[in-house]
Amino acid sequence: MRLSLSDDSDDDTARLLAEHRPASLYWDSVSYHLNGREILSGIQGASTPGQITAIMGASGAGKTTFLDILARKNKRGAVQGNFFVNGEKISDNDYKSMIGFVDQEDTMLPTLTVHETIQTSALLRLPRDMSRAAKEQRVLEVEKQLGIYHIKDQLIGSEEGSGRGISGGEKRRVGIACELVTSPSILFLDEPTSGLDAYNAFNVVECLVTLAKTYNRTVIFTIHQPRSNIVALFDRLILLASGRTVYSGPFSTCQRYFDQIGYTCPPGFNIADYLVDLTMHAGSSRSYTDEVGSVDGRPPKTASSSLRAIKSVASVSNVSIEENSSGTTEAGRRPKHNRRISLKQQQDRQLYSRRKDHKDPEPPATPKTDEEDATLDVAENTQQWLRLSRQPGNVPPQILDDPDQLPPPAPGQSDLDILVASYADSDVFHSVHDEIVTAVQNAEAANGSPNSHLEGSVPPKIARISLARQFLILSQRTWRNLYRNPMLMLTHYAISILLAVLSGFLFYGLTDDIKGFQNRLGLFFFILALFGFSTLTSLTVFSTERLLFVRERANGYYHPVTYFASKVVFDIVPLRLLPPIIMGIIVYPMTGLIPAWPEFFKFMLVLVLFNLAAANICLFIGIVFRDGGVANLIGSLVMLFSLLFAGLLLNHDAIPSSALWLQSLSIFHYGFEALIVNEVTFLTLIDHKYGLDIEVPGASILSAFGFNTLAYWHDVIGLAVISGAFIIIAYAAMHFLLVEKR
C-alpha cells in the first residue's frame, strides 16, 4: 500500500507537506471528572512522530473519553492535566489546526461519491492560496495512499434509502482520508477497526502505520481487542482500566513488564486479549495471589477466560474439561453449569492472579503530600509543572529494576490497585516521565535560544478560504444531495402539480356571486392548508444532517453561517418556493380568479411568503427539537394553532377581544386575509334573493366576514417579518445549540 508521496512538480502540494511540523505529544496527570465522578485519573504518556499509539482497555475503561481529551474536544466534565506539543503548551486553536480526528461512527452524505466526499473536505479545509488543481491532486494522492482510488466514483451509500454503497472498511478509510487530506501532524482515531472484519481491520491499521512511518505523523487510536497481526504494529500502548493507567509506554517492553510484575501472558497467546481480560478481572476481583497463586507453583502456560482459551489451557484445566464433558447426567454428579463455573473460576485465577514466586518488597512510591497533589492538579504553567517534576519527592527513589520486587497487596486491595500501583512504581513509568521532562526542558532551552523563532511547534497559520467560497462548495454539495435524492424532489413537485390540477377542477369556473365568494374562501383555505402542512417536511432539513454538521463544525470545515445559507438556498428554494409557484400558475387561470397581472402577482407573492414563513418556522422547530417525533408533534400543533386563527374557523363572539392579538402570530391569518382581500375587494358580487339580482360590493362582504379590506400589504409585511424573524432565530438556535459537547 506504499505509494509515492506526490508529484514533486506540484509546488503547492509539496509545500503543504513540507509545512507539516512533526509533533510529539506529551501528557501528564490527566484526569477527568463528570458529575462528581472520576472517569479518568493520573494518566501520563507520550507519542512521537512515526509512532502508532494504541489506547486499549475493556468497554467503559475510558478510552474514548481519554482520546477526546487528547484531541481537546469540548467535554461536559472538568479536564485537568498538562499537555505538551514538542515540549510546549500551545493554544487550542493552534492545536486544532495541526490535528485530525476520525470518529467511531462514519457521518457522511450517502448521496456523494467517495471522491466528492474527500474533495469537499479538501476544498473546504486546505489553504486559500493552494490552487484547485493542487487540492485535487492531494485528494487523489490520499485516495491512492489509503487504497480507495479504485472506488473513488462509487456512492458512499447507506443501509437504508439510497441503497448499499461501499463496505464498512472502505467507509472507514474514506473517513480517514477526509482528515488525512489536510495533512495533519497528529491523527486521532476512535476505534478505527470497529465493525470491520479481520482483513479490513488489518488494512486500515496498516494504512495508519504507513502514514506514521512514511510521512512521520503521530497516530493515536483507541482499539478494543485487536488481533495479533494488528497488535504487532503498535509502537506504544496505553492500557486503561476504570480510567486508571495499567500501562503507558513502549509496546515492545510491555510483555516483559507484565511478566516482571507477576502477570505472565501465556506463550502463543494474543497479548492484547490477555491484557484486556486481565484489566477486567483485576477490576472486579480482590487479590488472591496468596489464595491460589499458580498451579503447582509455576506460572500458567496458556489460555484465557474465553472458550478458545479453555481449549488450549494446560494440564489440570484439561482434566477439568474432560471431567466436565464426560458424564454430566450421571447421578451423584454436580450439575454441568456448576462445574463450568468452577472451571472458569479456576482458569481465571490461574491466568489473572499474580504469581506467587515474588518476594514482597518495601511499600512502593513515596506518596505525594496533599499540598503537592493539589498543586499538580491546578498546575497552570509549564514552569510550575517542571519544578514539581524535578523535586526528588515526586520521583520515587527506587524503580522496579528487580523483577522479583512487587508491591505487596494491602488488605482489601484489588488486583487493579496492584496493577496501577505497580505501574506507577515501574521503570517504564519513570522513563516516560523523564521523556516528558526532557522534552519540556529542551523546548524551554530552544525557546531561550536566539533562533527559537525559526522552528516552533505550531505550524504557520493557514489562510482559510473565504465565506463565499465555503458557501459555493457547500451549495454544490447540498444541491448534489438533493438531485440525487429524486424521491424528495419528485414528491414535492408531483404533489403540488397533482393537487393544483385537482383543485383547478374542483373550483373550476368560479362565479361572481355569494356562492362564488364561498368557493374562493374554500379554495384559498385549501391551498394554504396544503402548503402549511406539506412544509412540515422542513423539520427534517437539519435532523438528517445534525450529526454531520456538528462534527464538521467541530473539525473546522466551515463557518456555520455558510452551511446554514447553503441549506436555506438549496433546500428551501427548490422544495418550498418553486412548488407553490408551479401550483399558483396552474390553479389561477383554471379556477378563473381575477384575470389581471397585478392581482396574479399579488396572489403569487402571498403564496411564496406564506411558504417561506411556514418553512422557516419548521426549520427552527427541527433545529431545536432533536427528536423527530417531538419535532413533528410540535410542528403540527403550531400549524393547527395558526390555522385556527386564520379567521374562518374562529367564533369571534366566543373569544375575548383581548385574545385576538393571537391572530397576529398566525401565518394562516395573514395569508388567508391577503388572498381573499386581493381577490374580492374590487369585485361586485351578485346576491340572488327573492328572484332579484342584488349587486353587493366585495368589500362589504369581506367586512361582514371580519376581514380588513385594507390589510393586504399589512398582511404581506406580517408574513415577511415572521419569515425573516424565524430564519434569524433558526440560525441563532443552530449556532448556539448545535455545538459538539461530548
Ligand SMILES: Nc1ncnc2c1ncn2[C@@H]1O[C@H](COP(=O)(O)OP(=O)(O)OP(=O)(O)O)[C@@H](O)[C@H]1O
Ligand atoms: N457524557 C457522559 N455522560 C455520562 N457518562 C459518561 C460520559 N462520558 C463518559 N462517561 C462514562 O465514562 C466511562 C468511560 O466511557 P468511555 O466511553 O470513554 O469508555 P470506552 O473505554 O471508550 O468504552 P467503549 O469501548 O465501550 O466505547 C463510562 O463509564 C461512561 O459511562
